[in-house]
Amino acid sequence: MRSRLLLSAARCLWARGAVAPARRHISCDRLQLEELFARGGPLRTFLDRQAGSESQVRGPELVAIAKLLSERERELRETEHLLHDENEDLRKLAEDEIASCQKEIAQLKHQIILLLVPSEETDENDLILEVTAGVGGQEAMLFTAEIFDMYQQYAAFKRWHFETLEYFPSEIGGLRHASASIGGSEAYKHMKFEGGVHRVQRVPKTEKQGRIHTSTMTVAILPQPTEINLVINPKDLRIDTKRASGAGGQHVNTTDSAVRIVHLPTGVVSECQQERSQLKNREMAMKKLRARLYSMYLEEETSKRYSARKIQIGTKGRSEKIRTYNFPQNRVTDHRINKSLHDLETFMQGECLLDELVQSLKDYADYESLVEIISRKL
Amino acid sequence: MKLWGGMLRAFLFGPGRRGGTWGQAFSSWEPHLPPAGLLNATELVSHWTAVFEKRGIPEARESSEYIVAHVLGAKTFQSLKPVLWTQPLTPWQLQCIQELSSHRLQRMPVQYILGEWDFQGLSLKMAPPVFIPRPETEELVEWVLEEVAQRPRVIGTQGGPLILEVGCGSGAISLSLLSHLPQSQVIAVDKGEAAICLTRENAQRLRLQDRIRIIPLDVTLEGSWAHLLPWGPVDLVVSNPPYVFSQDIEQLAPEIRSYEDPAALDGGEEGMDIIAHILALAPRLLKDSGSVFLEVDPRHPELVGSWLRSRPDLSLDLVAVRKDFCGRPRFLHIRRSEAQHGCPADT
Numbered sequence: 001m002r003s004r005l006l007l008s009a010a011r012c013l014w015a016r017g018a019v020a021p022a023r024r025h026i027s028c029d030r031l032q033l034e035e036l037f038a039r040g041g042p043l044r045t046f047l048d049r050q051a052g053s054e055s056q057v058r059g060p061e062l063v064a065i066a067k068l069l070s071e072r073e074r075e076l077r078e079t080e081h082l083l084h085d086e087n088e089d090l091r092k093l094a095e096d097e098i099a100s101c102q103k104e105i106a107q108l109k110h111q112i113i114l115l116l117v118p119s120e121e122t123d124e125n126d127l128i129l130e131v132t133a134g135v136g137g138q139e140a141m142l143f144t145a146e147i148f149d150m151y152q153q154y155a156a157f158k159r160w161h162f163e164t165l166e167y168f169p170s171e172i173g174g175l176r177h178a179s180a181s182i183g184g185s186e187a188y189k190h191m192k193f194e195g196g197v198h199r200v201q202r203v204p205k206t207e208k209q210g211r212i213h214t215s216t217m218t219v220a221i222l223p224q225p226t227e228i229n230l231v232i233n234p235k236d237l238r239i240d241t242k243r244a245s246g247a248g249g250q251h252v253n254t255t256d257s258a259v260r261i262v263h264l265p266t267g268v269v270s271e272c273q274q275e276r277s278q279l280k281n282r283e284m285a286m287k288k289l290r291a292r293l294y295s296m297y298l299e300e301e302t303s304k305r306y307s308a309r310k311i312q313i314g315t316k317g318r319s320e321k322i323r324t325y326n327f328p329q330n331r332v333t334d335h336r337i338n339k340s341l342h343d344l345e346t347f348m349q350g351e352c353l354l355d356e357l358v359q360s361l362k363d364y365a366d367y368e369s370l371v372e373i374i375s376r377k378l
Numbered sequence: 379m380k381l382w383g384g385m386l387r388a389f390l391f392g393p394g395r396r397g398g399t400w401g402q403a404f405s406s407w408e409p410h411l412p413p414a415g416l417l418n419a420t421e422l423v424s425h426w427t428a429v430f431e432k433r434g435i436p437e438a439r440e441s442s443e444y445i446v447a448h449v450l451g452a453k454t455f456q457s458l459k460p461v462l463w464t465q466p467l468t469p470w471q472l473q474c475i476q477e478l479s480s481h482r483l484q485r486m487p488v489q490y491i492l493g494e495w496d497f498q499g500l501s502l503k504m505a506p507p508v509f510i511p512r513p514e515t516e517e518l519v520e521w522v523l524e525e526v527a528q529r530p531r532v533i534g535t536q537g538g539p540l541i542l543e544v545g546c547g548s549g550a551i552s553l554s555l556l557s558h559l560p561q562s563q564v565i566a567v568d569k570g571e572a573a574i575c576l577t578r579e580n581a582q583r584l585r586l587q588d589r590i591r592i593i594p595l596d597v598t599l600e601g602s603w604a605h606l607l608p609w610g611p612v613d614l615v616v617s618n619p620p621y622v623f624s625q626d627i628e629q630l631a632p633e634i635r636s637y638e639d640p641a642a643l644d645g646g647e648e649g650m651d652i653i654a655h656i657l658a659l660a661p662r663l664l665k666d667s668g669s670v671f672l673e674v675d676p677r678h679p680e681l682v683g684s685w686l687r688s689r690p691d692l693s694l695d696l697v698a699v700r701k702d703f704c705g706r707p708r709f710l711h712i713r714r715s716e717a718q719h720g721c722p723a724d725t
Contacts, residue, residue, distance in 0.1 A: 145460055167456055171420065173464045239703055241513075248704050249514050249675065250622050250643050253633050255488045256440045257454075257513065274456050276444075276496040278513035279520070282703070 033367045036374075037109055039073075046374045047112070062115050069108040076101040117369045119189075122223035122298070126183035127191055128165070128291040129221060133176050134197065136215025139204035141174025143325075144217040146348060147198060148178050151191075153350030160184030165284045166272060172206070181224070181287055188223045193361040195221040196320050202327030212328060216321070224287065225294035232290065238262040241278060261285045268292050332357070337364045417466040419446050423455065426479050433483055436631065441488050445478045448492045453501075485632040498554040500584060508576045509642035511550035514702045515618050518673045518709050519554050521700055522616055525669065525711070526559060538562035539613035542606065542663060544597055544656050545569075547642060549577030549590075551616055556586045563589050565609050569596035570639055598652065603659040611665040618673040619652040621645040649675050653682060661692050661714060670694070670712040679707045686712070 036043040047066040079101060082094035131148045133140040155162035161183040168176040182191065199216050207213060242256040258273035259281040270289035272281040323334045325344060332347050333340040339360055347353040423442045430438035443455035449471050452458040467475075481491045489495040489504040496502070497511045498519055504510055526539055538561025543552045546566035556564055568574055574594045581587040591609060595602055622643045627635070634643065645651050653672065660670050674682065679699045686694050693715040702708035 164457065167460070169460045169463050171464070173460055175460060241703060243513065243704055247626075247676075248702060248706055249512060249673065249708060250509075250618075250620070251626065251630060251634075253487050253489075253510055253512065253631065253638075254440075255437055255444060274454060276453050277498060277516065278703075279498060279516040280496070 123189040126224040127188045130179045134216035140215040141170040143200045145175035150350040196322035199324045222291040222295040487633045497550040507639035509547040541614045542612045544617040549580040567595040615670040621649040621675045623649045672710045676706040
């Protein structure tokens with residue numbers, strides 16, 4: 001308590017003194033978001049107008065938080081002067097104060113972003129992950145298997161539920177195509193940025209002369225609709241099983257439990273032969289079918305809204321090369337935000353590094369929507 | 379652990395009980411040894427598929443995939459870990475696959491060879507000659523679950539419904555109902571000793587033994603229903619009774635004819651023998667608004683409908699017929715008439 005008093009007293013004194021350069025504790029990922037928050041910047045102007053306007057579109061909460069942010073920032077600036085004080089104790093106190101102030105400022109900014117950036121209807125939904133080998137033959141399939149494993153580990157890292165729906169391996173242990181159902185807190189919100197073409201550059205295991213190859217694979221992320229999001233008429237479905245001919249029931253004992261569902265109006269097909277129980281296979285095939293139909297519907301809805309953005313979700317983004325995994329340089333680069341991370345092996349374990357990249361993409365997407373909102377409102 | 383179980387079964391199971399086929403089985407697998415160097419899962423599946431095809435074994439590919447996957451600790455070849463597709467197998471695994479495949483050459487159903495199969499979400503132990511649950515029956519369970527979910531809670535103090543299953547076999551229907559309905563209780567009856575033992579074992583494996591009462595009982599015997607009275611009136615009777623017409627039995631595949639208990643399949647001249655017994659006993663055991671759910675032959679909805687009309691004393695109505703996933707009328711919902719109460723007149 002005494003130290004707080006001392007601090008505020010000292011701050012007042014210093015406020016009239018020389019201005020020291022502000023310490024920046026901003027990681028470069030969040031730079032663009034931070035720039036939006038810069039004093040006199042467009043977001044500030046927007047927030048000021050919100051405070052001044054009578055309508056206050058985003059409610060009084062936003063205005064209150066913006067006001068609090070300004071106060072904390074002023075406090076921070078004032079405290080920063082104390083870092084040059086002769087008194088060592090005071091300097092120490094100032095450092096602590098600055099740390100807590102910065103933490104609070106970050107939280108306030110985060111709250112403002114949450115209030116301003118509209119959350120997507122599907123953010124909380126579960127999703128279907130689909131991976132497909134692209135150009136590069138066996139090497140592309142090997143890489144596809146590694147990427148699928150990476151997402152499985154990422155799901156475990158995020159404590160999400162992960163269930164493989166189908167898996168079509170290649171002869172030498174690679175993967176042609178696979179899909180999985182992923183569910184858990186904000187699963188789609190995180191995973192939606194992973195859709196697109198992933199490129200690998202390395203010397204393949206199959207290459208005898210040590211040349212570096214470039215291969216690709218594609219990731220698709222489909223939000224899983226809830227019962228209300230999507231209603232399918234059972235009459236629009238044709239369900240194929242191996243038991244379709246003959247008497248069925250007790251008259252036959254077949255073990256082929258594979259199920260294929262065709263959605264007649266669209267021709268979309270979904271198959272599953274992952275389980276011994278036919279009913280389970282049907283449930284899984286249905287899950288996949290629903291996700292495909294839903295994403296078709298969503299794309300129609302949203303293609304106009306997001307067409308100008310760098311970070312694309314859905315089909316548009318599916319054909320775009322989003323990331324390169326360069327093994328000789330031990331680097332992964334996301335081309336949408338021009339961010340590189342090193343230590344590929346750790347990255348592909350699907351833990352902190354992948355999460356860091358996902359976070360950066362989320363930040364950038366937030367930045368893009370903020371810019372959109374501000375430019376609309378200004 | 380699982381692998382050991384599989385191997386133990388492979389070695390212990392079959393020869394003792396089916397001495398007759400053992401000699402043939404033994405002689406038939408020697409010539410089918412895969413050539414040296416054929417050592418990974420994918421190649422073994424191809425090898426055994428070719429052998430099965432040559433010997434006219436149905437579902438050649440599926441059978442070899444299930445056997446190889448089982449020995450490698452997976453349920454389906456599709457769900458096998460990718461590294462295991464190409465990894466060399468150990469001599470023990472090879473021998474085990476060899477052993478299990480030899481049973482398939484004798485037309486033993488895959489479910490008996492593996493000693494387990496899945497029904498709804500459950501893995502159940504399978505053992506000859508106990509009837510192997512068919513995928514259609516999963517839909518019977520679905521229907522019962524739907525009805526229970528829709529029904530207003532008339533059940534009262536006890537909580538979930540009290541269900542009677544006639545002819546429980548491996549316990550598939552009873553145990554999947556119990557696992558989906560945490561408040562429910564089941565009385566499961568079967569006349570076969572092997573079925574009673576297998577249902578009990580599966581109940582224990584799934585830790586559902588506390589809510590199931592397993593009773594050896596032949597419902598075709600005079601007054602058999604009286605044994606069930608102490609367990610109180612039930613909300614539902616569920617059954618997949620033997621419904622194959624006697625004259626069709628001869629045409630069934632060897633997998634069924636030579637391995638499964640005929641008593642679980644043969645329903646008499648019109649496949650109605652056991653169905654009629656169940657329907658005759660139902661009114662004595664059902665609560666006032668209780669229901670019977672049956673799996674039947676596609677010819678049965680009509681036969682059962684007219685049979686019920688000829689027995690107004692039973693006060694049972696056929697209220698709904700549902701088709702299976704292949705579009706055949708397969709399931710019946712029969713309800714006790716609300717108008718008449720008490721026991722039938724002939725008591």
